[in-house]
Structure formats: C-alpha cells, structure tokens
Amino acid sequence: MITNPTRQRTLRGHKATRPTPRAANNADHQAVLAWRLTPRDRWIIRMLHEHRVLTAHQITALAFPSFRSGRMRLRELFQWGVVDRFQPFITVGTAPMHYVLAPAGAAVLAAEDGLDVKELGYRHDRAFGVAHSLRLAHTVGVAEWFTALVDRARHSDADEHSTLGAWWSEARCARHFGDLIKPDAYGRWASAGGEIEFFLEYDFGTEVLAKLAGKLVGYAALAEATGITTPLLVWLPTSRREATARRLLARAWRELDDPRSVPVATAGAELLNPEAAHPSPADEVWLPLDTTTGSAGSARRELHRLLDAWPHVAPPSTSSADGESALGPDSTLALMAPAPAPMPPAPISRGPSTGRR
Numbered sequence: 001m002i003t004n005p006t007r008q009r010t011l012r013g014h015k016a017t018r019p020t021p022r023a024a025n026n027a028d029h030q031a032v033l034a035w036r037l038t039p040r041d042r043w044i045i046r047m048l049h050e051h052r053v054l055t056a057h058q059i060t061a062l063a064f065p066s067f068r069s070g071r072m073r074l075r076e077l078f079q080w081g082v083v084d085r086f087q088p089f090i091t092v093g094t095a096p097m098h099y100v101l102a103p104a105g106a107a108v109l110a111a112e113d114g115l116d117v118k119e120l121g122y123r124h125d126r127a128f129g130v131a132h133s134l135r136l137a138h139t140v141g142v143a144e145w146f147t148a149l150v151d152r153a154r155h156s157d158a159d160e161h162s163t164l165g166a167w168w169s170e171a172r173c174a175r176h177f178g179d180l181i182k183p184d185a186y187g188r189w190a191s192a193g194g195e196i197e198f199f200l201e202y203d204f205g206t207e208v209l210a211k212l213a214g215k216l217v218g219y220a221a222l223a224e225a226t227g228i229t230t231p232l233l234v235w236l237p238t239s240r241r242e243a244t245a246r247r248l249l250a251r252a253w254r255e256l257d258d259p260r261s262v263p264v265a266t267a268g269a270e271l272l273n274p275e276a277a278h279p280s281p282a283d284e285v286w287l288p289l290d291t292t293t294g295s296a297g298s299a300r301r302e303l304h305r306l307l308d309a310w311p312h313v314a315p316p317s318t319s320s321a322d323g324e325s326a327l328g329p330d331s332t333l334a335l336m337a338p339a340p341a342p343m344p345p346a347p348i349s350r351g352p353s354t355g356r357r
Contacts, residue, residue: 025107025117033080033108039345041077045109046340048083048101049122051143051169053130055096058140058147063344080104084124086131098140100127113337120337142170142184142202145235148280149189150342155278162191162282165316167342173199180225181218183232187342188316191282194304197316198231205237209245213252216262223261229313231263231306235281242268249289263310264289271300 037045040063047062048054054062060070074097077083081104088095101109106122113120130136149164156162166188168176173183183199190196199219201212212234223229234249236242246266253259271285284302288309291299299309307313 025103029081029104030107030111033082033104036080037082037108039348041073041082042108042112043340043345044077045082045101045105046337048099048105049109049120049337050172050340051139052127052171053098053100053136053139054143054147055098055140057096058143059099061147061151074099077105078102082108084128086128088131088136098131098136100130102127109337115337138184138202138204139170141204142200145200145202145281146185146187146342148278149187149282150344152278152280152282153191153343156191160192162189164189164342165195166197166339168339172339177222180222181215189282189303191302191304194302194307195316196231196304196306198233201232201234203234203236203241203245205241209241209248212245213248216249216252216256216264219262220256220258224258229261229263231265231310231313233281233286234264234266236266236268237270239268239270242266246287246289253289259290260312263306263313265301265306265309 044059044063047059056071056074057067059074060067064070064073074083074085078085078099081102083099083105084102085097085099087097101122103117103124106117106120106124106127110117110120110122130139133139146164146167153162153164164187166186168186170182170184173181173186177183181199184202185200186198187200188195188197201215203209203212216232219230219232234245236245249264249266253262253264256262265286265288267281267285267287272279272283276283282303284300286301286303286306287299288301288306291309301309307315
C-alpha cells in the first residue's frame with residue numbers, strides 16, 4: 001500500500017540470528033564452540049585480538065583458499081557470536097566487511113590462556129569502537145602490509161622457505177617500548193636463506209615528514225638501551241613522498257650520535273608491480289638510507305636481502321620464534337595474550353560428518 005510501502009531491506013535474505021552477549025558467554029554456548037571451532041578459527045580469534053580489525057579480504061588472503069570459503073566461514077563465526085562486523089562508509093564504491101572480536105571469541109581466547117576476559121583487556125564496546133576511529137584506515141593499511149607478506153609466503157616456491165615469523169601490533173609494541181618508541185609494527189621476515197627483523201613506520205601520506213624524521217632519536221635511544229640494532233623500515237605511498245622523506249630522514253640520521261645503530265630503509269608503494277601475482281613488501285623495492293643518490297636506481301633490494309647492506313647488523317636471534325624473548329619482554333606483560341603466529345595453521349583433514357570447514 002502507498003501508506004505502508006515495502007522497505008528494500010525486507011526484500012533481502014533472512015538475517016542471521018546470533019546469541020546475545022550474555023548467551024554467548026554461558027557454558028552451553030562455550031561447549032558448542034569447543035566442538036565447532038577449528039584451529040584456524042582459534043587463530044583468527046587471536047589475530048583479531050592482536051590487531052583489532054581485519055577486513056574480509058585480509059582474513060581470506062591470510063588463511064583461506066578462496067574468498068567464497070572465507071566468507072562462508074566468517075558468516076558462521078558471526079552467527080556464533082565469535083566475531084563481529086561492520087562496513088564503514090566510503091565515498092566511492094563499497095567497503096569490504098571489517099571484522100572485530102566478539103564476546104564469545106574473547107571468552108574462548110581468555111580460557112585458552114587461563115585468564116578472565118577482564119584480564120585479557122577485552123571490552124566489546126572498545127572492540128567495536130575502532131569502527132569510529134580516525135585511525136581506522138591507518139590500522140587497516142598496516143594490516144594490509146603484513147597480509148601481503150603472508151600471502152606471498154603462502155604462494156611462494158617451497159625452496160624459498162618464505163615465512164613471516166613475527167607480526168606485532170602497534171599496541172603490543174607500545175607496551176614493550178612505549179617509553180622510547182611507538183612503531184606501527186614489529187616484524188620478522190625470512191626467505192631464501194635470508195632473515196631480517198624490523199620496526200615499521202607506515203606513512204599514509206598524512207603525517208608531517210619532519211615528525212617522522214624526528215622519531216629516529218627514539219630508535220637510537222632504544223638501540224643504546226638494549227644493545228640490539230634493529231632496522232627501521234619506512235613505507236610511503238608514493239615515490240615523490242619517499243624522495244622528500246629521505247632528505248629529512250638523512251639529515252636527522254646524520255645528526256645521531258651513532259647513526260649505524262639505526263639502519264633505515266625506505267620504499268614507496270608505487271614501486272610494486274600491480275601485474276604481479278602476489279605483490280608485497282618482500283619485493284625489490286627497499287632502498288637503504290645511506291645509499292648515494294647516483295646508485296639509487298640499482299640499489300633497491302628485496303626485504304630479506306637488506307642485511308647485506310648493513311654487515312654490522314647481527315642476524316635475528318633464534319631464541320624465540322616470535323621475537324618476544326629476543327627483544328626482552330617486560331614482566332608487566334604477564335597477563336597479555338602471547339603474540340599469535342602470523343602464519344595460519346596448516347589445514348586439517350576432516351570426515352564428512354563433522355559439519356565444520
């Protein structure tokens with residue numbers, strides 16, 4: 001009727017039902033999840049807790065063989081109250097679905113680590129608050145940077161032995177090193193016999209470059225305090241912005257008491273080949289800061305070959321697979337969930353009657 005027209009939303013499919021937050025945390029629902037959740041599901045839970053938000057495309061690239069299979073499984077996790085989702089507004093096109101940790105997922109994670117949900121530091125309103133954060137695009141951009149590395153490792157030749165050994169979030173880095181530095185991430189990459197650990201400064205084109213250059217003082221202080229020289233990677237959106245940043249970084253770098261304690265390399269996203277099957281920061285796009293201008297074109301290196309430019313930098317310690325002990329974890333972090341392995345668990349074979357993917 002004209003006085004009561006049919007709404008477009010009523011023409012859509014049935015909306016998935018979900019347990020309420022209270023029901024999601026009761027014993028019956030947790031018992032059901034104990035049977036339903038796969039190792040990959042539990043890994044996704046940990047990744048969402050560590051990195052706050054991941055898009056459907058990122059989760060698919062990280063852990064699923066196809067977008068369809070990833071979308072179907074994420075829908076089930078949403079129905080079970082394990083993950084939550086939102087779709088931010090963008091001016092052109094349609095944004096992918098963004099996923100955050102939901103109460104049932106937080107309860108699973110806390111139980112696995114022998115903690116209460118409060119000790120885990122999880123709050124549903126805070127988890128969903130990232131949807132309104134002015135840093136949402138930056139957070140998703142950093143996740144996309146590391147997702148490309150994982151995707152590269154998953155599709156690399158077996159003889160390359162490519163793997164992302166560590167991926168710490170900005171929050172974890174801040175808890176470890178916040179009195180000196182606040183990098184966007186810490187990572188460890190290995191491929192073809194080469195390995196490098198690094199801090200990442202991800203420039204989205206909005207930060208004042210002089211402020212970016214000023215951060216080198218903090219990295220120098222960290223190197224002096226720990227006795228560990230950790231390379232700093234600066235990722236910029238364009239080659240033009242990279243050139244400007246390099247001038248300011250070089251000036252600040254030369255003014256350090258010991259510039260060798262802060263190896264710096266830069267790269268621009270424009271340097272990636274969009275026609276490549278799996279373009280990633282592992283490609284030959286990195287230019288050490290101390291490279292002369294005349295040889296810049298031929299001095300670009302692959303990520304795992306950067307240490308060849310810095311022979312004074314020791315290879316990463318093998319005492320910890322995730323780098324946590326190697327960088328000296330703070331005792332105040334005892335109640336934090338450990339950093340998840342960046343690489344997804346290996347697929348497992350299931351009988352046809354389990355009902356799980």
